[in-house]
Amino acid sequence: MQQEIRKAGIYKEISSLTNPIIKDIKGLTQRKNRQSSKRFLVEGLKLVASALDTDFRLDIFVFGKKVADHELVQKIAARTKAHGGMVLEVSQQVLSKITRRDNPQMVLGIFQQPYFDKSLIQAKERDLWVALEGVKDPGNLGTIIRTADAAGVKGLILVGETTDPFALETTRATMGSIFALPIIRFQEDAFTKFCQNWKGMLVGTHLEGAVDYRTLDYNKPTILFMGNEQSGLPDNLAQCCSDLVKIPQKGQADSLNLAIATGIMLFEIQRDILKF
Ligand code: SAM
Numbered sequence: 623m624q625q626e627i628r629k630a631g632i633y634k635e636i637s638s639l640t641n642p643i644i645k646d647i648k649g650l651t652q653r654k655n656r657q658s659s660k661r662f663l664v665e666g667l668k669l670v671a672s673a674l675d676t677d678f679r680l681d682i683f684v685f686g687k688k689v690a691d692h693e694l695v696q697k698i699a700a701r702t703k704a705h706g707g708m709v710l711e712v713s714q715q716v717l718s719k720i721t722r723r724d725n726p727q728m729v730l731g732i733f734q735q736p737y738f739d740k741s742l743i744q745a746k747e748r749d750l751w752v753a754l755e756g757v758k759d760p761g762n763l764g765t766i767i768r769t770a771d772a773a774g775v776k777g778l779i780l781v782g783e784t785t786d787p788f789a790l791e792t793t794r795a796t797m798g799s800i801f802a803l804p805i806i807r808f809q810e811d812a813f814t815k816f817c818q819n820w821k822g823m824l825v826g827t828h829l830e831g832a833v834d835y836r837t838l839d840y841n842k843p844t845i846l847f848m849g850n851e852q853s854g855l856p857d858n859l860a861q862c863c864s865d866l867v868k869i870p871q872k873g874q875a876d877s878l879n880l881a882i883a884t885g886i887m888l889f890e891i892q893r894d895i896l897k898f
Pocket residue numbers: 827828829847848849850851852853854855867868869870871877878879880883884
């Protein structure tokens with residue numbers, strides 16, 4: 623089977639730890655390199671395979687010798703070459719060097735970061751979008767992307783300075799949903815301007831919100847707006863919201879985890895849509 627991968631297209635076997643391609647790939651574990659190259663690195667066969675039927679194209683597909691005969695590895699390698707990408711069969715040491723782990727994943731994918739324009743956000747029927755202000759924790763962001771995908775959200779809006787959605791820890795937490803949702807970024811003042819012309823609801827979540835989230839009628843295009851982990855939605859952004867809601871709490875915790883609160887909100891807003 624390994625012969626088949628080798629037959630056509632760009633195929634290389636690499637075991638040298640100083641190979642410049644390997645250095646470039648390893649560089650993608652750092653945000654500044656992801657930003658300058660507009661590419662990102664994803665670990666694991668399941669995660670890489672979840673991009674197969676999407677518009678994402680693998681620039682480079684890397685796999686360990688041990689899994690060269692795996693059917694899915696063969697399939698991904700063939701697709702990568704068909705799109706003009708590069709296929710690399712590497713040693714365990716090379717995989718360990720890239721991922722900085724003794725027990726690395728056997729498969730890595732290097733993808734182009736997609737660009738989505740804000741014109742994609744349309745106030746159509748019951749479309750639902752999630753906006754996150756200043757989210758800092760990669761695990762939270764990844765979990766929110768996964769949950770938003772499951773809830774049938776149209777896309778994600780990142781406002782202000784946030785953690786990188788294309789970091790390894792984030793893509794891992796998305797479990798593949800990074801390939802399912804468009805992500806659109808705004809500086810804070812640009813988002814404020816955008817909201818002035820938004821024809822749907824902008825539902826902010828706030829610990830001081832006076833309205834129980836279950837009492838609102840979400841039967842309109844909606845942007846759900848979540849605050850950051852430390853200080854919540856700042857006043858200037860809270861003022862832009864058409865509604866400010868709260869999830870009532872009991873007990874001593876002063877707030878919910880951001881990803882948990884987002885999940886509760888999304889599944890309430892989609893309650894009618896998610897009926898089987
Ligand atoms: N100390 C922060 C504050 O005062 O807002 C706590 C922020 S909380 C950890 C992060 C975000 O989760 C909040 O900005 C809000 O969007 C959401 N959240 C958490 N608990 C909530 C609740 N009970 N009701 C509504 N939103 C909540």
